Amino acid sequence: AQTVTQSQPEMSVQEAETVTLSCTYDTSENNYYLFWYKQPPSRQMILVIRQEAYKQQNATENRFSVNFQKAAKSFSLKISDSQLGDTAMYFCAFMKVSGGSNYKLTFGKGTLLTVNP
């Protein structure tokens, strides 16, 4: 079974600064997807960024980028120029790419990020 570990239950950062959230995972699979979702106080789950394991290039989405280290099974999220609206719970998630349609997202326990003015 796959497991996802987020070792930082809470973090804080000053507005406009950069912060990195950690995520490690355990799997014997070679083909999979990794995701970061954010959950602001509104409770809505919002996709931040997605990475395919077969791609060596790190995914980026505007101020959000990842550092994907496949051998180390590490998938950290860097948020640049932090904004107050980035305050949220951030979840790292793993999806095995298997035959058929058994696509299950396994989540980490989340990191609560607070951006301070």
Next chain:
Amino acid sequence: DTAVSQTPKYLVTQMGNDKSIKCEQNLGHDTMYWYKQDSKKFLKIMFSYNNKELIINETVPNRFSPKSPDKAHLNLHINSLELGDSAVYFCASSQTSGANVLTFGAGSRLTVL
């Protein structure tokens, strides 16, 4: 246009009652899911349906019964509610060919008294 809509958003009920949460998606996706988020914010999959067929059924009490009348709808019925069922229940959908990105509904907060 809400992509994945769940009703109700809030539900307060007594132990022992039976309740349902409905979910509809207008994205044309072929797969739908139910996730449970507990009081510590941990998200865990409960069920998944692909084209109305049950494909994931995690260790969930059989008081929980999902029903998918068509691939755009996935409802969750819970019998004999218990205090431990209090949680936020999220519906999600995805298209299995392509990006496999899950789109989530806004969640339904269930409180059992």
